[in-house]
Amino acid sequence: MQISRSLTSVADLPVETVERKGFGHPDTLADGIAEAVSQAFSKACLEGEPGAVLHHNVDKVYIGAGHIASWFGGHEVREPVVVRINGRMSSSYGGTDLGIEDIQIAAATEYLSVFAPHYRVGETIRIEPNATQHTKRPHWFTPRDLADVPDAKEPRASDTALCVAHAPLSPTEYIVRELEYALWDWSGEHPVPRWSDVGQDVKVFAWRTGRRLEVTACVPLLSDTVASLDAYLERIRHLEGELQTIAERLAAGRLDVRLRVNPVDTPQGHRCYMLALGSCIECGEEGVVGRGNGWNGLISPLRPRSMESPFGKNPAYHTGKVYGQVAQRLADDIHQRFGVACSVWLSSPNGYPLLPPHNIWVELPPGEGPDDRELEAFVQERLQNTQVPGDMLVRRYRP
Template structure:
């Protein structure tokens, strides 16, 4: 039986902080590429395991590195000199009895499909090399998957934290990056790459946004044209921000590709051949990107686990990270009088995943509401969610909950 503790949140809510900082790395950022691909591989393996054995077997595809390649760029084009290299690790069940699971082929196919679906100008056959470093896991961790019981045992002692609702700045940063990488925006501005990074700084109601997003060399014929197109893209960006009046924030200060400097030719512009800085400027690694809610929020508590690629039925470093946010949202949306919710979950290795060592809900309450007024209902929500965690894990295995 889990220990459930419900208490009032001490201190200010994020909305009351004078200064708030929020970051998001878009799908073309090297770190996000790593997270996304390792998660895609976990989903593909989970499907194969369920198809062949009726259950998800041991795997943790949570060690990944995207080593930058090399390109040459010029106004009007460029070429790939050396492809990027994707290293895929770390453990996956490849043999059960005499049955062989083609783990390496599944991993590479999933990676290639992700590139096709998400980065318009990356050819997964020519622009990326794949190095698969997946081996069988330890006997004890693999044995978790053959033990009786409806729920798998936690494969680690790990803590995770989730919260709800998002702050106004978090919503703004999330919405802006998603817009800049949307089909609508790319149709209007095909010259923009997918490697988008948005950093938001709020002081009171005033927001400063720093945005990095390359222009594609094939669409830019000269330095002059680069700055003309950049100005047009910036106008499109600020027009979108002007439409977000409901967030009640002032977004007059937007810095776009702030390293640019006219008169320096290729050295003074952010051009890309493939749309991602992984082409030659920046490598990526699993766990260095967005948290499971898609944001890096410096005013919030952050877990240390890299959720992407971990198995969705026993690895609490993944399950609890996503689940904590889900439970926080359920509490907020089903109980009146709550302004903000934090949920902390701690596992104990070997215990069933539906029985955390502690589930702690910390609540910021509206004026006039006492913790005793809501605590019993909060406990009921947590208990109900834990009872239904097997369905949640299956949804996680199908990719219904994004992790970056």
């Protein structure tokens, strides 16, 4: 384990940029569907005869090809959106079919019902299960018994991967993430949109200079609810005021926030951000896994970022998934225990035991935090208490 004390907090930099692609953004939807399918399959394996998570990776989900026209007061479905679940999944165990197509369709349908609530599978969305069993290893995706799943007994790094996590969020990061979360009501079993006339394909971008934070929120209105351009502009002004109030509350005096919603003016007039059902998947845009938010739900260009996208990867022994979550939990634990900002880097060569990671690097600010011996003991204790896959199967509604 290596410890360095050279960390500069992004909150102390003169300039900071942060972005979040909201839940209905094509890329975030792809991430979420991939994760939902992986978790559903993993739970079915653990609760069924295998009793262990079988080999799978569905981290190549694709969404696109939709064509739904919209105008003030209405819309028309011309071509449904396609969700293609690409990747590989174990299709049988001990000669018994696992019904992976049904698992893929059910998990994707449930996820879309929450985060793309205005679309209907079979009407405006078509789901295409496309997970294969192609491999050079016999029985890797058609195991006869757990002897064909060696990772289940002795998890090893499935790839040489580097994952990095940071804690705490900077004030800019916190505002950007929580501002998009505020578009949802989280009080029930599943989140629901806070406003019935607002779509889900939201993007929040912030640029901080010193204490001044400029936030741009792109928020679509649903076309059926907007009668005219004047009605659109009036609703956007009202929405801008509400989000400005929320942003100021989140800033809590730490930053001076100026927020704008859909500020797109052209020589021809204002360009409306208006969608039929709430996401740009309906008008030709496409989404794929790994192009959007990181595990913490943000895109922070001034922080080092994991090269692996965790969404859809095997939660029991895929390095890029396990280390991403372990690194984030470890960073959070260090911050909570010692009150210090930190970055945690984890990696292991391909084939090494998965836990504890072979390479551990913790970065702290100069002159802050515990001494090296106390920190190392704390990290080792936390790693010893990490259980795979149990700790990895926490259902997250906030990718």
